[in-house]
Structure formats: structure tokens, C-alpha cells
Amino acid sequence: MELSALGIFVAVAETGSISQAARRLEYVQSNVTARIQHLEDNLGTPLFYRKKRGIALTPAGRALLPYATRLLRLADEARHAVEDSAQGQGSLIVGAMETTAAVRLPSILAHYHQAYPDVDLTVVTGTSEELIAQALDYCLDGAFVGGSVVHPDIEQELFFEEELVFVTERRVTTLDALPQRTALSFRQGCAYRARLEHLLRSYGIVPYKIMEFGTIEAILGCVAAGMGITLFPRFVVERTAYRDQLCLHPVPADLALAPTMFIRRRDALRTRAMETFLELARRLASPTASG
Amino acid sequence: MELSALGIFVAVAETGSISQAARRLEYVQSNVTARIQHLEDNLGTPLFYRKKRGIALTPAGRALLPYATRLLRLADEARHAVEDSAQGQGSLIVGAMETTAAVRLPSILAHYHQAYPDVDLTVVTGTSEELIAQALDYCLDGAFVGGSVVHPDIEQELFFEEELVFVTERRVTTLDALPQRTALSFRQGCAYRARLEHLLRSYGIVPYKIMEFGTIEAILGCVAAGMGITLFPRFVVERTAYRDQLCLHPVPADLALAPTMFIRRRDALRTRAMETFLELARRLASPTASG
DNA sequence: CTTAACCATCACTCTGAATGATGGTTTTCT
DNA sequence: AGAAAACCATCATTCAGAGTGATGGTTAAG
Numbered sequence: 001m002e003l004s005a006l007g008i009f010v011a012v013a014e015t016g017s018i019s020q021a022a023r024r025l026e027y028v029q030s031n032v033t034a035r036i037q038h039l040e041d042n043l044g045t046p047l048f049y050r051k052k053r054g055i056a057l058t059p060a061g062r063a064l065l066p067y068a069t070r071l072l073r074l075a076d077e078a079r080h081a082v083e084d085s086a087q088g089q090g091s092l093i094v095g096a097m098e099t100t101a102a103v104r105l106p107s108i109l110a111h112y113h114q115a116y117p118d119v120d121l122t123v124v125t126g127t128s129e130e131l132i133a134q135a136l137d138y139c140l141d142g143a144f145v146g147g148s149v150v151h152p153d154i155e156q157e158l159f160f161e162e163e164l165v166f167v168t169e170r171r172v173t174t175l176d177a178l179p180q181r182t183a184l185s186f187r188q189g190c191a192y193r194a195r196l197e198h199l200l201r202s203y204g205i206v207p208y209k210i211m212e213f214g215t216i217e218a219i220l221g222c223v224a225a226g227m228g229i230t231l232f233p234r235f236v237v238e239r240t241a242y243r244d245q246l247c248l249h250p251v252p253a254d255l256a257l258a259p260t261m262f263i264r265r266r267d268a269l270r271t272r273a274m275e276t277f278l279e280l281a282r283r284l285a286s287p288t289a290s291g
Numbered sequence: 292m293e294l295s296a297l298g299i300f301v302a303v304a305e306t307g308s309i310s311q312a313a314r315r316l317e318y319v320q321s322n323v324t325a326r327i328q329h330l331e332d333n334l335g336t337p338l339f340y341r342k343k344r345g346i347a348l349t350p351a352g353r354a355l356l357p358y359a360t361r362l363l364r365l366a367d368e369a370r371h372a373v374e375d376s377a378q379g380q381g382s383l384i385v386g387a388m389e390t391t392a393a394v395r396l397p398s399i400l401a402h403y404h405q406a407y408p409d410v411d412l413t414v415v416t417g418t419s420e421e422l423i424a425q426a427l428d429y430c431l432d433g434a435f436v437g438g439s440v441v442h443p444d445i446e447q448e449l450f451f452e453e454e455l456v457f458v459t460e461r462r463v464t465t466l467d468a469l470p471q472r473t474a475l476s477f478r479q480g481c482a483y484r485a486r487l488e489h490l491l492r493s494y495g496i497v498p499y500k501i502m503e504f505g506t507i508e509a510i511l512g513c514v515a516a517g518m519g520i521t522l523f524p525r526f527v528v529e530r531t532a533y534r535d536q537l538c539l540h541p542v543p544a545d546l547a548l549a550p551t552m553f554i555r556r557r558d559a560l561r562t563r564a565m566e567t568f569l570e571l572a573r574r575l576a577s578p579t580a581s582g
Numbered sequence: 583c584t585t586a587a588c589c590a591t592c593a594c595t596c597t598g599a600a601t602g603a604t605g606g607t608t609t610t611c612t
Numbered sequence: 613a614g615a616a617a618a619c620c621a622t623c624a625t626t627c628a629g630a631g632t633g634a635t636g637g638t639t640a641a642g
Contacts, residue, residue, distance in 0.1 A: 031631050045377045049429040052639050056429030059562050063376035067369030078358030080306040086336045087356035138340045138347030271350050310619055322600050345606050
């Protein structure tokens with residue numbers, strides 16, 4: 001039972017005649033006859049009574065007709081959906097680090113959704129390492145990750161420059177006399193974690209312990225409670241609920257700035273949904289990045 | 292875009308691999324490759340990224356997938372609906388005279404619907420002549436009509452024997468001094484109307500005028516109001532709201548009984564819906580008919 | 583009584599679905 | 613490092629079935 005057969009079936013049922021259906025479909029009459037017969041064989045039951053003049057639906061035909069029309073309409077919708085996905089609408093799956101998703105994306109996503117409400121937008125969060133792997137595996141249309149990615153299949157573009165700061169509890173006003181040797185960070189794979197480890201080592205704070213947490217709030221909450229130190233974008237800390245219980249410490253200038261890049265596979269399809277998303281994101285990102 | 296192609300597409304999308312889909316479908320791998328390529332050509336856009344190991348959906352493929360699964364499910368439903376229409380469920384379209392529909396069918400229909408709630412039941416009313424024509428034209432699966440139908444394509448079966456009575460307003464106690472020459476009846480084509488004309492002629496009541504009405508209540512209401520005389524099954528008159536304002540007069544014995552036959556085309560499909568309907572109708576009709 | 587409309591059947595062509603074999607690439611296992 | 617396994621693309625080939633055009637039989641309309 002193929003869609004083309006159902007199309008012929010519907011035409012015959014609607015015109016009430018094989019000949020007229022053939023004319024409407026621009027087929028030869030014998031072909032319409034044959035395909036209806038084939039469909040009847042396939043379903044194991046007659047669909048039409050053959051009258052002296054024209055045809056009439058059998059009970060089985062009556063049962064099939066509404067399904068046939070629904071199937072044809074749905075198939076048409078599907079075709080349009082595929083067409084649209086190459087055009088404006090469709091779906092867009094982007095990855096982002098927790099920190100980017102928390103403070104940089106909300107306004108972009110809101111604007112984008114307002115401008116293109118038909119796009120089915122999904123944001124996946126994860127560590128930069130995970131996001132890169134997923135983008136390479138075509139699971140993501142693209143992702144915001146920390147730091148440059150050098151890979152022949154990946155193309156990237158700078159979107160934000162985050163100023164990184166050490167974050168401690170409020171009472172710790174200087175890092176020189178760092179009372180704890182515990183660092184808090186996201187799980188392995190986070191771009192900032194690698195830098196945090198490097199920086200702590202340069203401060204002579206080794207060996208140290210790294211505790212892993214899954215969310216921004218968990219990390220900063222624990223830091224505020226005096227559990228340890230972490231490295232975060234200033235922008236993120238300034239917007240957290242714990243900001244009054246935290247103290248920010250500058251990072252040496254050469255390691256203070258961390259770029260957030262948007263990456264995607266070079267061979268990923270250039271959908272309009274993606275292009276418009278990037279255009280809008282560039283517009284909204286640039287003043288922040290430069291400021 | 293045919294259903295078979297969508298089935299292959301879904302299998303590939305679900306297994307994440309052309310080879311595995313081929314194994315599941317019991318096809319050869321090269322065929323699955325070719326049909327996916329054909330589908331992509333057909334839709335004008337790639338549906339899968341080809342990875343080193345396996346494949347991944349493109350945005351267009353993501354857009355198509357939910358439609359494809361819906362289409363396949365719906366097609367399956369359609370197949371079952373057609374199958375069922377040959378079995379128990381399905382639709383049943385029966386015709387009946389107004390009088391039969393009013394007093395004989397309700398209990399049958401109620402019982403039938405209770406026993407087979409999945410059957411989509413339709414009752415079409417009309418004159419016997421109209422119903423016969425529609426049954427011959429395959430528009431009805433069968434019909435209850437007045438009197439025997441002799442036609443090579445029609446088979447019939449006796450269901451009810453109606454006792455016909457003349458009906459006049461209450462004050463007219465004898466037909467001998469019939470004060471009016473007006474008869475009321477359904478429109479031309481009604482089985483009882485022919486008999487009414489015949490009987491009136493035999494009573495010497497010619498010329499007379501026949502007024503046509505569309506419903507039972509209209510006719511009996513007008514008779515009650517003294518407009519004229521009509522011929523109706525006793526059973527119908529006894530159940531009308533006007534019964535107290537009417538007087539019933541016997542009809543000569545040789546013309547008093549009118550059979551109600553169920554007719555259908557000999558070549559109409561023997562659906563289970565129809566067979567079970569007739570079985571139930573026979574059971575419910577026989578005591579009434581004999582009593 | 584002719585004409586037109588309708589459906590079934592047949593012989594034929596040709597598209598495209600399916601097979602099987604081959605080659606290239608990558609991953610996995612030893 | 614080398615062998616084996618998994619995966620996809622391509623090609624030549626076979627075969628089913630979609631579509632054509634012609635014909636014949638039947639019925640309704642003129």
C-alpha cells in the first residue's frame with residue numbers, strides 16, 4: 001500500500017469513476033484500473049463495486065477513504081516540513097557551556113524565538129569537551145565552547161571574551177594567604193577547569209583537591225560557604241544570587257581572558273535557521289564582547 | 292515519497308546505520324543506500340550525514356522523522372480498519388421507510404449498537420422507491436421497504452407484516468359517509484401511497500386529491516385536524532402523540548397486510564457487520580411479526 | 583439506432599526496486 | 613603493526629510493476 005496508490009484511490013472515490021479519475025490524474029484509464037485492482041489484491045478485499053456506469057465504494061472502501069485522505073494530507077505536510085527545514089523553520093540544536101547558557105544565551109534565545117517562533121530550538125549544556133565531541137558526531141548543529149578548537153572538520157568563530165576571576169568566600173581578601181587547598185569546578189572536560197588547574201599550579205598551590213559539581217549554583221554556593229576556590233567568568237558571578245557572599249580576585253592578565261567560540265562541523269548543512277541564529281547572536285554579542 | 296521509502300528511512304534513523312537497517316529489514320545494504328539516496332533526491336535535501344561509522348540525521352532528517360513515523364502508524368491503522376470492515380467493525384448504511392424507522396428500528400438499532408458499538412451505523416429514510424434505487428446504486432448496504440421487490444439484482448427477506456388501517460379524525464366513525472375527498476400521504480414513491488390510491492378508488496372515492504407531506508407527524512397531525520384521510524400501519528398510529536384525536540378504520544382483509552422486506556443487492560459484500568445486524572434484526576422482529 | 587461513456591483485458595515499454603560483488607575507509611582486536 | 617570486522621558507496625544485473633495504447637463489451641443518452 002503506497003501513497004501513490006492511495007492518491008489514485010481517492011481520485012476514483014471522489015470522481016466516482018475510473019475514467020474521470022484517470023483524466024484528473026493525467027493517466028491512462030487502464031492504468032488506474034490496474035492500480036485499483038492491485039490495491040484491492042493487496043488489501044485482500046474489493047474497494048469498489050463496478051456499476052454499469054461508474055463505480056461505488058464498498059464498505060471496505062468507505063473505511064479506507066478517510067485514512068487515505070489523512071495520509072495524503074500528512075505526507076504533504078511532511079514534504080513542506082522538510083522544505084521548511086532547509087529554509088526558515090525547522091529545528092536547531094546548539095550546545096553551550098553552563099556558564100554561557102546561564103548568562104549569555106538567555107537574551108539571544110529570547111530575541112531569536114521572538115523573531116523566528118517556528119524554529120524548534122534546543123539547548124544542550126555540557127563541558128566544552130563533551131560539546132566538541134557531540135558536534136563532531138553531528139549530534140549538535142553547533143556549540144558555544146571555551147577556547148579555540150583546532151580540528152580539520154571544525155570551523156569556529158569568536159563570540160564572547162570572558163574575564164575570568166578567582167572566586168573565594170567573602171572573608172578571603174587576598175590569595176597570597178590562601179587558607180584552603182580545595183578547588184571547585186565542573187567535571188573533567190570543562191574548559192575553565194584546565195585553566196584553573198594551570199593557574200593554581202603557578203601559584204604554588206599544589207597538591208590540591210578538585211571537587212566536581214554539576215551546576216553553577218552548586219559551585220558558587222559551596223565557595224560562598226567557604227569550601228574552596230574556583231575560577232569563573234566575572235559576568236557569571238555578578239549575576240548569581242551568592243554574589244554578596246563572594247570575593248573576586250583578579251587573574252594574571254595573560255590568562256585573564258577566555259574566548260567563547262561558536263563551533264560547528266564544516267560539512268554541517270547551512271540551514272537558514274542556523275544562519276539567522278548566528279546573525280542575531282553576532283549582533284547581540286559584539287557590544288558585550290567589545291565592552 | 293512512498294511509504295516503503297519512509298519505512299526504510301525510519302529504520303536507518305532508528306538504528307543509526309544503513310547496514311543495521313538493512314539487516315533489520317532483511318534487505319541488502321546497497322539497496323538501503325540507494326533508496327535513501329533516492330529519497331534525498333526526491334526531497335531535494337540530504338537526510339543523513341555520512342559518518343565514518345554509521346550516519347546521523349541532518350536538520351531536514353530530524354524534521355522528517357516524526358512525520359515518517361506518524362505516516363507509518365496511520366497506514367497501519369488504515370490497513371486494520373479495512374480488515375475490520377470485512378470482519379466485525381466497519382460501517383453499515385441501511386435505508387428504511389419513515390414508518391419503519393419510527394417504530395420498528397429503534398429497538399433493533401439500540402440493541403445492535405450495544406452489542407457492536409464499533410460499527411458506524413447510518414440510517415437513511417426515504418420512500419420505498421427511492422430506497423430501492425439507492426440500494427441498486429450501491430449507496431445503501433440494504434433497506435427496509437414496503438412490498439416485494441422483483442429485480443434480478445435484488446434479494447429480499449420478510450421482516451415485518453404491518454396491519455394497515457385507514458386513519459381519520461376522531462369524529463369520523465364510519466367510512467361509508469366519508470366527508471372529505473382529500474387523502475394525505477408521503478410523496479410519490481411511498482409503498483403505502485400506491486395502496487391508498489388503489490383502496491380509495493375501490494371505495495368509489497374518485498376523483499380525490501392527495502396532499503404530500505414529508506414526515507409522519509405532519510400527516511397524522513393534519514388528519515387529526517380534519518384535513519383528510521390516510522393509510523398507515525396500525526402500530527405507527529398507536530404510538531403517535533395524536534392517537535387520541537384519531538379514529539382507525541379496518542381495511543378489507545385482502546389488502547390489510549403490508550409486508551416490510553429487507554432488500555439488498557445480490558452482489559453486495561457480505562460483511563460481518565451486515566450479517567450480525569440481520570441476525571439480530573430477525574430475532575427481534577419475529578415475535579412482533581407473528582403476534 | 584447511433585453515439586458516447588465506462589470498465590476490463592492484453593501486449594508492450596521502461597522505470598526503479600532489489601541483489602550480489604567489489605572497493606575504500608575506519609574501528610577493534612590480537 | 614597487522615588482521616578482522618563494520619560500515620558505506622558504486623556498479624552490473626535481474627525482475628516486478630507502473631504506465632501506455634489498442635480493443636472489446638456493456639450501458640446510458642441522444
